[in-house]
Amino acid sequence: MAITTRTDLERLDREDPLAAFRDEFFLPDGIIYLDGNSLGAMPREAAQRARQVVEKEWAIGLIGSMNTAGWYALPVTLGRKIAALVGAKPNEVVLTDSTGINLYKVLAAALQMQPERRVIVMEGSNFPTNNYMVQGLVAQLGDGYTIRFAEADEIMAAIDEDVAAICITHVHYKTGNILDMAAITERAHSVGAAAVWDLCHSAGAMPVDLNGCNVDFAVACTYKYLNGGPGSPALLFAAERHHGEYLQPLTGWFGHAEPFAFERDYRPAHDVRQMLSGTQPVVSLSLAEIGIDIMLRADLQAIREKSMRMTDLFIELVEQRCGDHNIALLSPRQAERRGSQVSLYHEEGYPIVRAMHDRGVICDYRAPGNMRFGFAPLYIRYVDVWDAVDRLQDVLQTGAWKKPEYRERAAVT
């Protein structure tokens, strides 16, 4: 499709079957928020829910809300809901703790499937906290455990009969490159290795079919495309066939067969609850339900189609309008291989991103030179794609990014 004017994109917005979802989110005036891949926007109802949980459930219900407001069961009840978004059965998912801690739990369980093997395959360039957590586990286990790092096109070859488990992130945080979950999982299983997947940049951004791919364990955060709120507790998936077979080691009372029997010794629950450890941050966890409920009303296939179209358009317009400014595409050009973000390289990416912020376009930066633009299909419009490129062109043509203050690094970038 040749896009020549903003009017073309207004038409796409009018025809967009997801257009109505935008009204369910609060978006600040004058901001084009292209960082939903870091933190999703606030669903308007989340503000109401926060008041409910704090001012009613906590203030008035007090400890009784454990039962009456369902606090105690939240990791399981929200897990049952979110399961549909990742191709899992309701009894295979819980919401709890952080992504990293959940990764530690499930990988420790997965390694029990091949107790004689010592190799874990990971994509070293992907989000490093996964490497770090696995390095911690490997150091703790000792006994010859090791990580075999392989980049995207080396992964299949790296999976041989020494491999106990693969621990791979579905969509790359820097480039948006999608790995083939079905093929890699099949390869892992063909040599008897367990398959552990991280869905941080895919859950809520595209259909994910954990059971269709026969995945063993998975984790995901809920605060990116699932709009659960800052640091909302993470998703943990354990395939039903492994329940009661392979145990995670952070064995707290929420994972006990009878938590309120207060027995001295641990007896594991024989279902997904074994993946739980302790008391959860109820306010943050409750808020996550709002984003999940919205997503359950959306069609993930429509989300994916809009996502591919928006990112295609973004690339097309950037190349049309900013082609003279030493920008290179870091994301895959084929939409099918790309998540819901576009990463552009520019040597001076950091000050350019800062200049974009000043013009109301929130994107982010990952060294070296990587400018990330995330397109969350529930609340980003096609015209936002146009306007973002418009401002990028302006920043590049005018050299606005050259202001000295744009080079100063924020504490967290």
Add this chain to the structure above:
Amino acid sequence: MAITTRTDLERLDREDPLAAFRDEFFLPDGIIYLDGNSLGAMPREAAQRARQVVEKEWAIGLIGSMNTAGWYALPVTLGRKIAALVGAKPNEVVLTDSTGINLYKVLAAALQMQPERRVIVMEGSNFPTNNYMVQGLVAQLGDGYTIRFAEADEIMAAIDEDVAAICITHVHYKTGNILDMAAITERAHSVGAAAVWDLCHSAGAMPVDLNGCNVDFAVACTYKYLNGGPGSPALLFAAERHHGEYLQPLTGWFGHAEPFAFERDYRPAHDVRQMLSGTQPVVSLSLAEIGIDIMLRADLQAIREKSMRMTDLFIELVEQRCGDHNIALLSPRQAERRGSQVSLYHEEGYPIVRAMHDRGVICDYRAPGNMRFGFAPLYIRYVDVWDAVDRLQDVLQTGAWKKPEYRERAAVT
């Protein structure tokens, strides 16, 4: 002191130097809340803070709030504050994750101090999730690690030169019995063992002097006497002398020396940040600050004195007025040995607690027969002690607890 009338207690309230703090908490009309030992009441300002975090920091500030609202630094900034409440230096404490997960982290670090030893001493009757977490760690470490369970008066003798670490809870969740942190830690150190303490039922209820006792590592929850909100993230203390020496194994990016360098391999921070793992539930974590700030304005010695006086009075009045009803005291009689709760035994404790709830007194039950009455000195008044005993006497004298529906167990008790 002989208390004969409610008027005597009204006088104590008038003279109470902490009396004004009650107004800072929301307490539902007609409720006497004696379960602050499970979940502290809501500070009124927490409602305001929740709106701030959700409706401003998240909705408007979006990802920028990582810096501008200090989200990223919250585990450290709140740790610096809370340190003063437990006798720690500001750089020795973080707020993060759950108590159980923090216990796992610090014990794994503590065991590195005596790598040749294999015994961990615990009080088996105390809150079982600690046993469970340590059992998970022991199972994972293998290699002969074992837990030596010892009850209160057996602990000193159980600490010998086979012991790598003690992992002990300061105040007993069922009885309120206080263990002698100084003496037990000294005994542990005298045989070369590390001392790990759990302060769940003491932090905010009494002065705690971790450095005065030379404790190595400690954990505590923040949602009981610290009024942080349901499931608010937990306290973790690591003595400065161990920073950079003994590492916890849940090595996420928040514990990396340079989290935003996104390096492939883990490099530990050489300070208390190494105890952090991943992204925290920001809304729940932010709310915890309100309770901490209130507590920092209170005098912990005054809190302790009021606590001892209230629990003394409660015991005295129960024995005066309910002495004919087969009730026994499970808590230590000496106030100095007792935390901020009184536990009473009655064979029919469960329906009695339910009948008390119906009369507006929120206490709780732990099988077998243990009725727990917690007295949070910041918001419980001396007259509440009188009124609670009044209703207990009524429930017992009238046999009101014999209604069949009081025997039905709630899902969570």
